[in-house]
Amino acid sequence: MDILSRMMIGQLPLRNSLDRHKNIFIQRCKPIVEERILQRKELVYATNNSTAKLLTSVFFDYGGRPELWKELYEEQLKIHNESNGNLSIDYVNKMVKLDCYIKESFRHSIDIATMPHMLIADSYTFNNGTTIPRGRDIYLYIKDTNFNNKFYGETSDDFQPKRHMTSYSDGKIVHSPTTKLDDSFMVFGGGKHACPGRFYAVNAIKIFLHESFLRYNIRTESGKIEPPKIISCYSTSSESGLVFENRNL
Numbered sequence: 001m002d003i004l005s006r007m008m009i010g011q012l013p014l015r016n017s018l019d020r021h022k023n024i025f026i027q028r029c030k031p032i033v034e035e036r037i038l039q040r041k042e043l044v045y046a047t048n049n050s051t052a053k054l055l056t057s058v059f060f061d062y063g064g065r066p067e068l069w070k071e072l073y074e075e076q077l078k079i080h081n082e083s084n085g086n087l088s089i090d091y092v093n094k095m096v097k098l099d100c101y102i103k104e105s106f107r108h109s110i111d112i113a114t115m116p117h118m119l120i121a122d123s124y125t126f127n128n129g130t131t132i133p134r135g136r137d138i139y140l141y142i143k144d145t146n147f148n149n150k151f152y153g154e155t156s157d158d159f160q161p162k163r164h165m166t167s168y169s170d171g172k173i174v175h176s177p178t179t180k181l182d183d184s185f186m187v188f189g190g191g192k193h194a195c196p197g198r199f200y201a202v203n204a205i206k207i208f209l210h211e212s213f214l215r216y217n218i219r220t221e222s223g224k225i226e227p228p229k230i231i232s233c234y235s236t237s238s239e240s241g242l243v244f245e246n247r248n249l
């Protein structure tokens, strides 16, 4: 059984090491962050470290792929017109193409699950002889899952938002939402400690993109797909520019 499966079924005596990282975050930010925000420190940490980072990657993935722009814009325009500009959660749930696009962008953007885990037993030895000492942070390397042909077929390396939806001849579209926990999509972890903020995070990103697509034509400064910046096994979005041009609604 691999490490992922053991974590999921709780066989590995790990706990989320959010507390340790939270304390580092608080020490660094104490002088500048208001008391009111500190009381919500977990939310600030979660939002900074994952949602904002991923939103940036989602913009870069969009800006370098002109072939996606028309269809995604038209879905948002249709929803804008139907809702008269008053988005309710029912309208956010109708953003199916956008959701599939976000899921594909997440699949390509995340190499390691953003929340490390810490071993709380004295030590743990895997079948291959690797021993982890107490207190060691463990990160889930999920690129193996994200680009696994077993889950995504021969085209697993390609950026294809439509891989997450099935269209039927009567026009009905069924899709696998970004928030769905699955062995093939571990971006939000899994099991009882899977990210509880995922619905909030994905809806916030959808609403942000909805408003942005309606207002702006967005492209990378180079006009090309900008590869992510890789720091060791950690990838983050490119540091190059994004261009937002006003769109006439």
Ligand code: HEM
Residues within 6 Å of the ligand: 016, 018, 042, 043, 046, 047, 050, 051, 054, 113, 114, 115, 186, 187, 188, 189, 190, 191, 192, 193, 194, 195, 196, 197, 198, 200, 201, 202
């Ligand atoms: C796109 C954005 C986000 C990503 C990719 C993400 C990812 C993750 C991952 C991988 C975990 C670890 C799951 C596991 O241990 O199996 C986690 C846990 C957690 N996340 Fe998120 N997260 C995101 C946004 C948020 C937001 C916005 C919040 C709060 C509003 C949040 C709150 C939490 C909390 C409280 C936990 C710990 C759950 C537990 O240990 O039981 N996350 N998240």
